[in-house]
Amino acid sequence: MSTDLANDRLALALFRQLLESEPIHxxxxxxxxxxxAPDVAARVRRMLDRHLSDTQRLEKVWHDAPLEPTFPSRLGPFDIVRPLGRGGMGMVVLGRRQSSDFTQNVAIKLIPGWMLDASQRARFLFEREVVARLRHPHIAHLIDGGNGPSGELWYAMELVEGNTLIRYCDERKMPLRERLLLLLDLCDALSHAHRSLIVHRDIKPGNVMVTSDGQVKLIDFGIAKSLDSAASTHTREAAPMTPQYASPEQLRHERITTASDIWQLAAxxxxxxxxxxxxxxxxxxIERPSLRAATIDDAVAVTRRTSPAALAAQLRGDIDSILQKALRDDPQERYDSVAAFAxxxxxxxxxxxxxxxxGEQWYALRRAVAKHRWAVGFAAAAAVALVSGTVVSVLFAHRASEEAQLATDTSELLSKVLLARDSGASPTMNLSEYFTHAxxxxxxDTSLPPARRYGLLNEVMMRGVEVGAKDAILRAGPEMVRLAGQSFPAGDHRQAEALTMHALALAIQGAQNAGQVNSLLAQSEAIVAKLPRREADGQMLLVYMARLFLANAAGDSDALITYSRHNAELARTSTTLSAQSRLNARMSLVNALENTQQVDEALREIDSLLADLPEYARTDHILEGTQEWVRTTGCQMRSRVKVADALQDCSxxxxxxxxxxxIDTMNGYYALLGLGRSLAKSDRSAEAVDAYRRAEQSLVAVQGANATSGQMAxxxxxxxxxxxALKRFDEAEIAQRRALxxxxxxxxxxxxxxxxxxLELAESIAAQDKKDAxxxxxxxDEVVAGLDAASQARWKTLHALVNTSKKTP
Known part of the structure; x- marks a missing residue:
């Protein structure tokens, strides 16, 4: 479309906006x-001048209205302090109510009597009604209203002292994520308006404020429209607008619906x-957001704590698609609601x-993998622990930082293999199923060289352990041993690695595999004994990890502590292990101490590790997910002995x-678990149940609803x-049966x-008087005799309950 035609359309839209504001000041x-633009402004003024011959009223206002109209010194209980702003629908002034007990400042919107005709009066009264109807924390609310001494109409509303949303974010150099969180507050406010059958019609930067304490406030419903046909007779479709932010249907003067607000919100x-x-x-x-972002000035990108290229990368994909859908020309092709956009x-x-x-090929699967790939980093926190906080996986502990690029390359190759159209993968599979399929x-795939397949399997197996994909890692172990034998010479550290990983997979399945696990580890240790120190230390960490899993499965607390102390000692003495590996090894001791009820010592260890964490991060690349894991473990430790501190920390x-x-990661699961335990110990069982259910949801997002991992139990x-504790015995039984x-x-x-x-399941069943179950x-009796005194007493009570029922005629 030519520039002249575009300017004509814009001038016409502005002219019609002014006509809707008659009488025009x-x-x-x-x-x-x-x-x-000057050309557009000149065209509008020519249209206004030509209009003079058709309406003497417009001529009078245009030429004779006072430049600075006066307003009363007081409206209702408020003294008028000073003007705040002026628009086509009157003006806004600062009002103040002063009493002996308090001072209240408000924003008063008023329209002078000389501006009022039947149409303006109806519109202003409707606006006042709208503001009174909407009660939401992110909408400026009505305080009072009435008629002034000279025929003014007015209403007082909450005074929003702050800045516009965009300026607020720019001044604080807020990154994309923080900006979106504020935008979601605006979405909530606008959804509330729509549920109240109100369309705002003027969503633009000047009408979205943020207070000094970060509260978003939507203001100015001056051209709002009711979706209730009976109440919308005051408004016309060709209402005033701000052309830069008007939806396409507003510019075309078509029917306005909530879709118009969605377009403006996206703009x-x-x-x-x-x-x-x-x-x-x-x-x-409208240009694709990521393409437009790549061309912005560096100074604009700096206010978002990024560069043009990095911002474009952040927007590419999901944000591009979200904004493009909301900004479509046809209202029917946009989101159905603001809630759907949010x-x-x-x-x-x-x-x-x-x-x-x-509908995009493999989009859902790619998104899930991208989200969880580095969820807890190379060090997974007790990913397949079978009792609370038992064994900490030291996966990837043997990988020095110079091998990080190899891991990345392997991940990229793995993605290509999985995302092939004929791979048989499902976009709906969870991560556990994903790794099994991998x-x-x-x-x-026999087309890949054996050494490359070995690398892929090693990568997938380690990440599979992170998310508790037991089936996946069990399948990988024997194949790794076979491929290592084909690809590497006898005595190579990868021969030891394959044997250890196979043993690890078997140990995770349970103590029934103890004989085979010990045999594999013995073979691995024989190779490790001949390796140079730079390779041996990492391999020994893997061996200790496998033995930790086996000790846990067998319930051998002494072995659990012994091997975790070996890990920690190796971390302290080795000069070849990376900071990441040393951190992982020390965490294995923390969790072993917690599992064996040595909580005070575990808390001292984790506090020491938290103090050393900045130094680890300085000397090595410690992934944020790993740092989150350490902090989350700290909150878990405190939840056992320092409940008040833990509540604050875990929250x-x-x-x-x-x-x-x-939150839908393993770290999220553990943080919510610690929060739940803290709430439970604070006698806030109902809130603890909510925290545990949220923890379960995080776990399901990673492992699937049918997971059989220790975390799920x-x-x-x-x-x-x-x-x-809440006497919801039937629900307790369901949860406990699943755990058992x-x-x-x-x-x-x-x-x-x-x-x-x-024992806990039996007590829930007994509380329901289900003696047969x-x-x-x-x-x-011989099993009960080996338990502690308190547990013996509880079992004896249950035995007596069943025996009594048998003797009853």
Whole structure:
């Protein structure tokens, strides 16, 4: 479209906006035209002059209205202090109510009597009604209203002292994520208005304020429209507008719906994120956000703590799709609601797939993998622990920092293998299923050299352990041993690695594999004994890790502590291990101490590690997920002995993970678990149940709803305990049965953890008076005799209950 035609359309839109504001004050004309190009402003003024012959009323106002209209010194209970602003629909002044007890400042919007006709009166009264109707923390609320001494109409509303949303964010150099969080507050406010059958119609930077304490406030419903046809007779479709931010249907003077607000909201988001307006003129096609961002000035990017290229990368993909959908020309092709738009923004922040990209090949799977790939970094926190905080995986501990690029290259190759169209993967699979599929894919792909397949399997297996993909790692172990034999010479450190990883996979499955695990580890240790120190230290960490898992499965607390202390000692003495590896080894001791109830020592160890964490991060690349893991473990330790401190610590960890969109990770699971335990110990069982259910949701996001990992057993057990405390015995039974079913897959019948869950389940069943279901759970006398005194007493009570029922005629 030519520039002249575009300017004609813009001038016509501005002219019609001024007509809707009759009677027109000279300052109104200047306000409307101040940001227009000179040619456009001249065209508007010519149209106004030609209009004089058709309406003497317009001529009178245009030429004779006072430049600075007066207003009363007092309206209702408020003294008028000074003007705040002026627009086509009257003016806004600062009002103050002074009493002996308090002072209240308000923003008063008023329209002078000389400006009022029937149409203006109806519109102003409707606006006042709208503000009174909307009660939301992110909408400036009505305080009072009435008629002035000279015929003015007025209403007083909350005085929003702050800055516009965009300026607030720019002055604080807020990055993209923080800007989106504020935008979500605006979405909530606008959704409330829509639920109240109100369309704002003027969402623009000047109408979205942020207070000094960071509260978003939507203001100025001066051209709002009701969706209730009976109440909308005061408004016309060709209402005033701000052309730069008007939706396409507003510019075309078509029917206005909530879709118009969605377009304006997206236009505001575009400018908030990129620093330039979405529309350059009324005829322009809106450019893809990431492409536009790549061309912005460096100074604009600095206010977002990034560079143009980095900002473009952040926007590419999900944000591009979200904003493009909301900014479509056809209202029917936009989001159905502001809530749907907000849901996609929240999904982006949380690392979940967004609806705007549904239908793209493998999009959901790519999104899940991208989110979780570095969820806890190379060091996974107790990813397959079978009792609370037991064994800390020291995966990748043997990898020095110079090998990090190899891991990245392997990940990229793995993605290409999995995302091939004929790979058989499902976009809906969870991460556990993803890694199992990956193992099968690599095992079948004989086109890759054996050494490369070995590297792929090693990478996938380690990440599979992180997310508790037990089936995946069990399949990988034997294949790694076979490929290592084909690819590397006898005595190579990868021969030892393959044997150890196979032993690890078997140890994770349970103590029944102890013989085979010990045989494999003996073979590995024979190779490690001949390796140079720079290779041997990392391999010994893997050996200790496998022995830790085996000790845990067997319920051997002494071995658990012994091997975790070996790990920690190796971390202190080795000169070849990376900082990441040393951190992992020390964490294995922390969790072993916690598991064996040596909580005070565990807390001292984690506090020491937290103090050393900045130094580790300075000397080596410690991933943020790993640092989160250490801090989260600290909150868990405190939840056992320092409840008040833990409540604050774990609440902060949960809040930070939610804000960062990483709550659906293993770190999120552990932070919520610590929060739940702290709440439970504070006699806040109902809140603890909520925390445990959220922890379960985080775990399901990683492992799937049917996961049989130790974490799932653990959260189910803790959930059952709190439900029992709330006397919700049937729900407790369901959770405890699930926990028992899981641990029975790996723990022997006499394992302390398994016996503890069985006792709690039996008590939940007994509380429901289901004696027939209780009987099969009772333990033999010789098993009960080996328990502590308190547990023996509880079992004897249950035995007596069943025996009594048998004797009753």
């Amino acid at each position: 000279p300052t109104t004309v200047e306000d409307v035209l101040k940001d227009s 505001l988001a575009y400018e908030l994120l990129i620093g330039v307006t979405a529309r350059t003129d009324t005829a322009a096609i 849901a996609d923004l929240r999904a982006y922040l949380a690392g979940r797939p967004v609806s705007a990209r549904q 193992i099968d894919t690599i095992r079948r 902060r960890q949960v809040g930070e993970l939610e804000k960062a969109g990483r 653990n959260v189910k057990r803790m959930l059952g305990t709190r439900l029992y 079913d899981i641990v029975a897959l790996s723990f022997a019948a006499t394992h302390p953890g398994r016996l503890g869950i069985q 209780l009987a099969p759970l009772l333990l033999a």
